[in-house]
Amino acid sequence: MESTDTHARDRVTDLADLAAGALLSEASDVEALLRVAEVHKLRVAYQWAIAHPALYACETPSGPTLPSVLTAPETLGGAGTPTVAAFTPEPLAVALGCSPAAASTLIADALDLHHRLPLLWDQTCAQLVPAWKARRVAARTRHLSxxxxxxxxxxxxxxxxxxxxxxxxxxxADAAARCDGEEQAHREAAARLSWDVVLTHADPHHYAGTSELHASGDTLDLIRFHDVVCAEAEALGALGDTDDLGVRKAKALGVIADAQARLDLASLLATGDPASHQAARQAARQAALGRRDAKVRLYLHASLAGVVAGDACATDSVEGIGPVTLDLVRDWAGRARVTVQPVLHVAADDRWSVDRHDPPPRMADEVRLRDESCVFPWCGRPARQCDLDHRVPFEDPGDGGPPGQTSPESLAPLCRRHHRAKTAGSWSYERVGSGTYLWGGPAGLSVLVTPRGTVALPRG
Structure with missing residues (x-):
């Protein structure tokens, strides 16, 4: 390792002495190496997949048995690609230092290129097409026959x-539609299942106090709503708002949310019925108040001294969002109902326990606040979307199980997939400290998951 590092430092030092043409040549060489490496990674992923074929039945003294729901085979690629054994992507993910989802996608792309897109695969191997573009085509055609x-x-x-x-x-997309036109209507209907409006709290280091709202839905509906947002932003500008158009469009969302359901009261007044006008105004007012009363739960980690002092620039943290100033929190509090949630001292309360399988809500919150995501290596699924796993399988006290089996110390968040992997015996783990877990997996893999990062340990 030392000689490799020294060689790398020498190369970096040598670059300072290279002329412009030589630097460009070096850049070209690096790009060529990266392209070769990406193709080789696809080859490795394909070989790993076919080395772990699906096991549909196994022979036992009493006859063949089917895999359990925990070990059911997985179909990663499109139609016509071989299925693989359960949890095939996880060891590859650890070896590559990426998430299991990324390893699943890599295997799926490799299978599709080999079995469904052979011409494109040949061109990729010949360095005529970048691997990332070939993978893009594989992903975009996976739903096709x-x-x-x-x-x-x-x-x-x-x-x-x-x-x-x-x-x-x-x-x-055009080629897919032309060759599979009869399915276009079915795909349009299926696409409706992905419609959603998702609120995401962006990287708090770069976007403090700012979040993202992503909407997917009917194209015409979203175009019309976008037009409303733009019109509201233009109105803000006409009223003297000097922010950029993009900022005004974002602010327009808040205006629309508080605008009494955006009822066109002018058209209602045209009916000429004073009682109807009053009822419409009252209904709009109640609708607006109802939206203002919508509950938003935020876990604020704040210093009591800072709150009492009233320092507008004092900065604390909101769970799942990141650092915010108390001034911004006060602004939010003025626009929504606020419930004060007592702070959970996760380090101090680690050893309290209960004599039942399911943890009480306070304990569940404590574990999910301590471990913010699934503790499987590089998984990253938020803890609020995970099961709470008993590291040592729970044994009913009525059947002789010991007391106090459910505690923050004995629980860890695992997403459903990696909960299955642990239960099926493909992977095992132990807790070696608060927020730190040592995982063992197939082929002698060992991985240490810590609050500061994940480290693959040497085999053996």
């Missing part, structure tokens, strides 16, 4: 490398 995918493969052959990303997506 084998025949349709092969048709798309022939249509995009020789064109992929010269297309920009949006143009590539359009070509693939």
């Amino acid at each position: 084998v025949e349709a995918a092969r048709w798309v493969d022939r249509q995009v052959a020789g064109r992929v490398s010269s297309l920009s990303l949006p143009a590539l997506d359009r070509v693939v």
Whole structure:
């Protein structure tokens, strides 16, 4: 390791002495190496997949048995690709130092390229197409039949490398629709299942006090709503708001939310019925008040001294959002109902316990605040979406189980998939400290998960 590091430092030092042409040549060499490496990674992923075929039945003295729900085979690629054994992506994810979801996608892309897009795969191996573009086509055609995918493969052959990303997506979508037109209506209907409005709290280091709202839905509805937002932003500008248009559009969302359901009172007044006018105003007012009373739960980690002192610039932290000033918290409090939640001292309360399987709400909150995500290596799924796993399997006290088996110390958040992996015996872990877990997996893998990062340990 030391000689490699020394060689790397020498190369970095040598770069300072290179002329412009030599630097460009070095950049070209690096890019070529990266392209070769990306193709080789796809080859490794494919080989790992076929080395772990699905096990549909196994022979026992009493006859063949089917896998349990915990070990059911997985279909990662599109139609026509081989299925793989349960939890095949996890060891590869640890080896690559990426999330299991990313490893699943890598395997799926490798399977699709080999079995469904052979022309594109050949061009990728020949360095005529970047691996990332080939993977893009694989992902965009995964829902198609084998025949349709092969048709798309022939249509995009020789064109992929010269297309920009949006143009590539359009070509693939057009080819898919042309060869599978009868399914277009079904895909449009299925796409409705993905409609949602999702609130995401962005990176608190760069976007303090700012969140993102992502909406997916009917194209016409969203165009119309966007037009309303833009019109409101223009109105704010006409009233003297000097912020940029983008900022005014974001502020317009708050205006729309507080605008008494955006009822067109002018059209209601045209009916000429004073009683109806009054009823409409009252209904709009109640609707607005109802939205103002919507509950928002925030866990604020604040200094009591800072709150009492009233320092507007005092900064504390909101769980799941990040650092915010108390002045911003006061602003939020003025626009929504606020419930004070006592602070949970997760370090001090680690050893209290109960004599039942399911933890009480306060204990569940404590564990999820201590471990903010699934504790499987590189998983990252938020703890609020996870099961709370008993590290030592729970034994009913009525059947002789010991008391106090459920405690913050004995619990850890695991997403449903990795809870299954642990229960099935594919992986095991032990707690070596607060928020720190040592995992063991197939092929002698050992991984240490800590609050500061995840580290793959040497085998053996």
